[in-house]
Amino acid sequence: MFIKLLNEDEIKSCLDGIGKDTFKDGNKSQPLEDVKNNKESVGVPEEVRKLIINKIYDAHYIDCVYCPTRVSVNYYNQYKKGNYYNLHVDNFKAYPKSNNVHFDYGFSINLSDEYEGGEIYFSTEVGTIGRKLKAGEAAIFPIIYPHGVQEVTKGLRTNVLGWFSSNVSYEQSFMLKNLYEVNQNGVNKMPEEASNEKSEIPFLMIRPFGPFIAKSVLPQELIDDYNQGLEDMAKDKKKVKEHDWSQYLVGKVEQELREPNYLRQKYDGYFEAVVDAYIKKVYESGKSLPFKLGTAWFVRQFAGQFNPIHIHTYCSLSSVGYLSLPKGIDKEFEKEAKSRRAVRGHIEFVYGVPQDFNSHTLTIQPEVGDFYIFPRYLMHTVYPFRTKGERRSFSMNVSVKLEEE
Secondary structure, three states, rough: OEEEEOOOOHHHHHHHHOOOOOEHHHHHHOOOOOEEEEEOOOOOOHHHHHHHHHHHHHHHHHHHHHHHEEEEEEEEEEEOOOOOEEEEEEOOOHOOHHHHOOOOEEEEEOOOOOOEEOEEEEEOOOOOEEOOOOOOOOEEEOOOOOOEEEEEEEEEEEEEEEEEEEEOOOOHHHHHHHHHHHHOOOOOOOOOOOOOOOOOEEEEEEEEOOOOOOEOOHHHHHHHHHHHHHHHOOOOOOHHHEEOOOHHHHEOOOOOOOOOOOHHHOOOOHHHHHHHHHHHHHOOOOOOOOEEEEEEEEEEEEOOEEEEEEEEOOOOOOOEEEEOOOOOOOHHHHHOOOOOOOOOOOOOEOOOOOOOOOOEEEOOOOOOOOEEEEOOOOOOOOOOOOOOEEEEEEEEEEEOOOOOO
């Protein structure tokens, strides 16, 4: 992945950190012969290290796709005419500051434009990918990827390198990257709409695009009972095995457990009232349709975990309700709110494809007690977050018998 990471002032700060005797023979960190022909620094000044670490953490794309947890900025590389670095895999343990920490991704940030040749290239599953980086541009790659730098034919190529640990696997990052790029047109704010006065419970209808999404509020007693029921079940390995629902679902989360029957029976009346209100609102005549509450399950999500984009099957409607959030995640949400696309820990609905003058996504920040109903075919996903603790929710499907035409 290639991303513009540093502006002109930040590039200058990085270059100013290079001292008179900064560079040594690069072969000292690469024991194999005929692999490396460049110069390498013995370290990076503290102010440059802090600058780059903050840029890695604050880059919204990097945060959403890779969820970095620990960043190490280790050294400068410099290539003059005739210098190169043949295909290799990084050996981060060769650098004392790595402290034997396991890293998942590497990054190379280019600090200059005035050179020719010097393309960075990677050997991937789909073939060789190469690019001449612009000043301030970073290449981010799985640390297992063999990579190299083509011979510089003119000028001076200077870059700074490092690694970071991640909460997501390579496969998950590819999925998150694709999802992010599909939805990069921005976040739709939830419109303010009047409550449905005909309903006996708090009820909003939201229509950011074609399908209707309904928002209601869970009774506090239900929230307490569901949380206690899940905690009791999670303590019993036999019950966890009996209620494990993950084989039927796509979530990359800690646990997905089918709701116990006693909870369903106690709160059927609430769910039936919300579903009935939804159907009556969608069908403006106010006519109700016969329906049946289907399977419900708990979702336990922790830092770095996510639910990939998906739909629900064998039903007419789907839903999600929020039971608890990690302590302190409000600070993460507040920081996210200042970015162009606030998504960490959020649910996002996707309808259609990106087009000019068109809104096709709705991203919602979870709040304990919120309950949403939507058509089962409406694609949706849940993004990962960083805060330690559990994001706890439940989902339920509903089958509706539609009128025959």
